[in-house]
Amino acid sequence: MEILKLIDLKVRFSTEYGIVRAADTVNLEIGKNETLGLIGETGCGKTVLGLSILRLLPENTTVEGKILYQGVDLLTLGEDEMRQIRGKEIATIFQNPLTSMNPALTIGTQISEPFVLHQGFKKKDAMQKVIEMLKQVRMPSPSERVKSYPHELSGGMRQRAMIAMGLACTPPLIIADEPTKGLDVTIQAQVVELIKELTTKSGTSMLLITHDLGVAAELCDNIAVMYSGEIVEYANIKEFFKNPGHPYTQGFLDSLPSRGLKPMNGMSPSLIDLPEGCKFYPRCPSAMDICKSNRPEMVEIAKRHLVRCFLYV
Numbered sequence: 001m002e003i004l005k006l007i008d009l010k011v012r013f014s015t016e017y018g019i020v021r022a023a024d025t026v027n028l029e030i031g032k033n034e035t036l037g038l039i040g041e042t043g044c045g046k047t048v049l050g051l052s053i054l055r056l057l058p059e060n061t062t063v064e065g066k067i068l069y070q071g072v073d074l075l076t077l078g079e080d081e082m083r084q085i086r087g088k089e090i091a092t093i094f095q096n097p098l099t100s101m102n103p104a105l106t107i108g109t110q111i112s113e114p115f116v117l118h119q120g121f122k123k124k125d126a127m128q129k130v131i132e133m134l135k136q137v138r139m140p141s142p143s144e145r146v147k148s149y150p151h152e153l154s155g156g157m158r159q160r161a162m163i164a165m166g167l168a169c170t171p172p173l174i175i176a177d178e179p180t181k182g183l184d185v186t187i188q189a190q191v192v193e194l195i196k197e198l199t200t201k202s203g204t205s206m207l208l209i210t211h212d213l214g215v216a217a218e219l220c221d222n223i224a225v226m227y228s229g230e231i232v233e234y235a236n237i238k239e240f241f242k243n244p245g246h247p248y249t250q251g252f253l254d255s256l257p258s259r260g261l262k263p264m265n266g267m268s269p270s271l272i273d274l275p276e277g278c279k280f281y282p283r284c285p286s287a288m289d290i291c292k293s294n295r296p297e298m299v300e301i302a303k304r305h306l307v308r309c310f311l312y313v
């Protein structure tokens with residue numbers, strides 16, 4: 001069975017300007033030991049999708065569909081049951097450790113919390129476990145570092161502490177949102193290597209949200225491309241780079257420095273006022289009449305390679 005399966009997931013926010021459709025009928029799955037990369041332009045809904053799985057969105061949110069975690073629909077669970085899931089079953093490594101760590105607690109106290117809460121460790125033994133974890137993420141002088149507050153660490157060290165926190169209970173699933181953003185290139189490579197090593201060792205599955213296709217190529221088995229709240233392409237990583245099918249994916253890849261830096265036309269539409277047909281229609285170099293007022297469905301263009309585009313119908 002899949003670790004995670006999203007079925008027709010819709011996430012909307014009610015705002016004074018109208019309804020923001022941040023995720024629209026998303027269907028995705030992640031198998032055991034598998035890493036799924038989620039990529040797409042800023043504002044397309046990646047972080048919202050990640051947070052919706054953990055049910056961490058604010059009150060103005062409506063979520064519809066199913067979020068099956070090991071077969072259980074998380075949308076049907078109570079808050080107490082969700083608290084058990086967060087950290088123990090599904091861990092997170094977020095974009096910015098400074099905002100997702102508690103500035104008032106030492107990193108030792110923060111990382112040891114799941115051991116005390118979920119695994120019944122005594123505080124002192126939990127701290128020993130944290131020191132071991134910090135050693136694994138190659139934190140320099142771990143027995144000293146457990147006494148540090150987040151702001152006392154460098155960016156790279158904080159990211160390592162976040163990873164240790166995420167992996168502390170060897171959870172079956174991790175949601176990592178831009179885990180290497182803001183780090184310099186050498187540290188980035190080390191952090192990627194570390195995530196790879198630790199997830200492989202513990203058999204953890206991962207949803208990896210990233211802008212960085214180099215990081216995705218290094219860590220992912222499969223890739224999903226999101227555009228304006230919709231998944232527009234899904235493929236195995238090799239197939240994805242060899243044979244990108246959606247005009248948006250092709251434009252996205254062509255805009256990368258390694259592929260010619262050709263900028264894409266236009267901007268993504270507002271999620272409050274989306275085009276009626278294909279959401280990429282206003283920017284698409286291959287647009288046809290049918291695309292203007294009809295929404296394309298996902299089409300399988302090769303084995304387990306899906307593209308949402310009328311070019312393949």
Ligand SMILES: Nc1ncnc2c1ncn2[C@@H]1O[C@H](COP(=O)(O)OP(=O)(O)OP(=O)(O)O)[C@@H](O)[C@H]1O
Nearest residue numbers: 013015020022041042043044045046047048058271
């Ligand atoms: N609580 C909220 N109320 C209204 N709109 C929201 C709320 N939270 C997020 N949004 C909107 O949802 C959309 C998706 O945001 P999200 O943060 O998921 O983008 P993203 O793909 O993660 O972008 P980035 O790559 O910059 O991190 C954005 O338009 C954002 O403004």
Ligand code: SF4
Nearest residue numbers: 278281284291309310
């Ligand atoms: S459906 Fe039409 S507009 Fe949309 S990506 Fe395909 S060709 Fe372009």
Ligand SMILES: [Mg+2]
Nearest residue numbers: 046047048177
């Ligand atoms: Mg984001």
